[in-house]
Amino acid sequence: MKESLRIFKALCDETRLKIVEFLLDGEKCVCEIIPFVKRAQSTVSIQLAKLESFGIVESRRDGKKVYYRVSNPKVKKILSELVSPKGKAKN
């Protein structure tokens, strides 16, 4: 599948988009992501797996915890540009 289509498929769901935006802030463990997106643990786990299979995030385990981060530079760029135009207060 075309990379651009993969990226859009990955980000077209509210839960996944919220997760990825959260991860732009830096690496987070699943236990932090769950309360942030307010979905069941199984749901979050499934969407993280989907994001990983789409090539958007990568994970590492540290003891009992698993940390996810955004690994796709194009996604980082796209999302950073979609925030409000710089300087303006409330766009």
Place this chain on the structure above:
Amino acid sequence: MKESLRIFKALCDETRLKIVEFLLDGEKCVCEIIPFVKRAQSTVSIQLAKLESFGIVESRRDGKKVYYRVSNPKVKKILSELVSPKGKAKN
């Protein structure tokens, strides 16, 4: 709905993405879009309506023909950046 989510929902379908990329080349009429995306006329019409409702494209009628164009500048920017890094031949 958040604008970024709207954009990703609009572009996460192969038919719609292909249409929008085609329109980046400039305004096209529906009768040109149909053979390009190789879908039934009704399908193309429905997806164009969806793109319009998502705020990605706009249309104008000229006689019997209807012309569509990409109206969303963020979409133009995102898609132009997703093409191969400039200069390189086959990335």
Place this chain on the structure above:
DNA sequence: TCATTATATTTAAACATATCAATATATAAA
């Protein structure tokens, strides 16, 4: 007016997806 062409809408079928509860697995701590 009537026929033709271009596009839009309706309908139905097939398919895909998100969600959660329950259960399984992995790791660490007692």
Place this chain on the structure above:
DNA sequence: TTTATATATTGATATGTTTAAATATAATGA
């Protein structure tokens, strides 16, 4: 070991989406 905690997987349900055929509408020309 056994227990507790963190995450992943499974199974079921509900919801949403894409598609094409058929039909409707809009515009033009004969």
